Amino acid sequence: MPKQIILAAHFPGVNNTTVWSDPASGSQIDFASFVHLARTAERGLFDFFFLAEGLRLREQRGRIHDLDVVGRPDTLTVLAALAAVTTHLGLAGTLNATFREPYELARQLATLDHLSGGRAAWNVVTTSDSFTGENFRRGGFMDRSLRYERAAEFVRTARELWESWAADALAGDRDSGRYLTAPDPGAFIHHGDQFDIAGHFTVPRSPQLHPVILQAGDSPDGREFAASSADAIFSRHGTLEAGQEFYRDVKSRLARHGREPDDLKIIPGVTVVLGDTDAEAQEKAHHIRRQQVSPQTAILLLEQLWNRDLSGHDPEGPLPATDPDVSADAISRGRAGMYPDPVATARQWRALAEEKGLGIRDLIIEVTGRQSFIGTPRQVAERMNHFVQADAADGFILVPHLTPGGLDEFVDRVVPLLQERGVFRTRYAGTTLREHLGLGAARPVSAVAAPR
């Protein structure tokens, strides 16, 4: 039996992927937009719906970035509301572990799991910069090197809280008057480096016991955290070779944590452009890329690598001759850093621009492209399936470029072809997200290795 493909829908968000200038682009705030995308995903029998998160408006050169979609509603609140208008679709929220506390977040996630009948998921992200911290009581309180320590202990603490009510804690016996089987439900004590808390959790066990844990973050620490603690990874490795390498690396880390390769799903974020012919799809993709990377956006994206004010540069002209400034504070804030070694990346970009004769904008279009699947529905279905069967991924988080209709065509035209090939479900077999993802029951926290 071929591997089954996981599919998730990313609500188009705050980045230059989302083309807001298109006449078909609707509101990114109105609840109706969320309902449309979620219902489309559920019509397509997707595993889950996915929301990203940013906790401070992005800035560049000290000013609020105004070229991309700005503004998004609160993740957990939207997901709880979506639980009312969907029945099977998983509901995954990106929630920063640095600017939240385990007691509160564990309670919100357990609540979402109850309110959705077992469909909650948490994408654990770890931004710790003081720029974001300026919106919180905490402030920028934590060194970057500690953020995965906090995240791992956070997830472990959350699991302890989720398990703090015994499975049979609720007797609810009207005749005898026993509501509880024991007097101290939800009792917990957690003493650790990051959290030193004790008391009683308020939420009885939720349908999944542990909401599904996703991780996004690519460093070795991030991968190790995922291998120890996550059920799935949201990766950004969109090519076959890079995908396979990442897949091998991450899955090989699992045994050390007493886990099987199948316990951690790899789900890259990808985009899809469809056409009736390959040429039409390529043409459409080209047009979308030029909308995504306007001349102004091209300069701003270049600045993010160069870390210098490049506003004087011609977007159609050559790359700057100077190297990126690695000594200064980041010119771009509120955005996850994409380039571990800016100087090396700049050299690659320069070489590429020279080789292909590209100006700044075309170079940016080329190097920031994540249009992974372009073609006819048949070609796309085939390539996606190949990608999964060749162990470059276990499935995909589809990132449409339009709100909220960006997945309509995929669901109508590609999903049936994946079903024909027997690699995608034709109905939901289970009710919980764990069941959709083939994850099996939650692993009790006692079976997860404690942090050092």
Place this chain on the structure above:
Amino acid sequence: MPDTTLHLAAALDGLGWHPAAWRLSRADPTAPLSSRWWAALAGEAERAALDLVTLEDSLDLQSTAPDGPDGHTDQLRGRLDALLVAARIAPLTQHIGLVPTTSVTHTEPFHVSTAVATLDHVSGGRAGWRPRVSARRSEARHFGRRNLPALDPAHLDAPETVRLVGDLFTEAGDAVEVVRRLWDSWQDDAEIRDVATGRFVDRDRLHYIDFAGRWFSVKGPSIVPRPPQGQPVVAALAHSAVPYAFAARHADVVFVTPADAGHAAAVVAEVRAVEETVGRTGPPLRILADLLVLLDETPTLARRRRGRLDDLATTDVGSDAAAFTGTPGQLADLIQEWHRAGVDGFRLRPAVLPDDLTAVTRALVPTLRDRGLFRAGYPDGTLRALLGLSRPANRYAAATA
């Protein structure tokens, strides 16, 4: 701007406010863990055109003890996050206001602000919010960030206690101030989608709130555009001078707990005086009196049911609000009397759910309507409009205009 319409709210919690409610309720004892339960209750309240429902919450387990758990096994324990419950039922209702409680002592004002703003977006302008102070050490221990001294309910006027409570309410005031500034941090027309210049927003219509206080500072702007109501409705529960002042400074609605009509008049006078003292601007507080209600067709049936509940309970009702036991007609009399004493409306706490809620919606409300005291349905509009509150101007837009 006199507001003569009677406002009616239902306070939803567990299976009702009586500690033995779950013994007599027809509902499954674990129903409050399911969304169906909350949707059904909100739908019931909406069919009677109540202004709003409130959802109780706390950052620790229900308890009859002043601090920490009480070891009881015979009472309902465990509950869900109220704000998420409100969001879950928002798409299933159309008119009724949804007012969850959240603690402001241990939470991040930024998160609370975006969550309530989002509740307003997903409900089309029906969000309210009841900020609540967490004074219990048991709650503080769940966060491990600060130590609170034990609060002895028998000595609330001890100087340390007065200082502590004062600080907690001042901090809560800062939290509400931050939340409100964040709601205004986007002007209504900040999203411009100007294709010609490639700009999605006009950054001059986005504002840093630059709040710096004793306990925290917050930069802003919000990540959520200004909610439909501009400012969702803020409600505070208050029993005494310090919380009255908190409400007068920071809230739109105050829930109070008078013992009788005379006391209601005194409470209203005190609240109005405090509004004066703190220099409240904008419309006067909507004052809603809290009442725990147990209703039945005859006074005897009501008393008998009350007696059964009291017998089943191993603790006192211990209600901060006056408890009413009687017929819907008798309750209508009381409501009329207290309304004349100056309260703008009532927040009714059903003793047993759903029974005492359906008695309110199906018997009390028609009686009030017959007497010309209550609306027949919903006018179009937001929760603010329903409460007779206009949509506030944006403080930053005003400053830059």
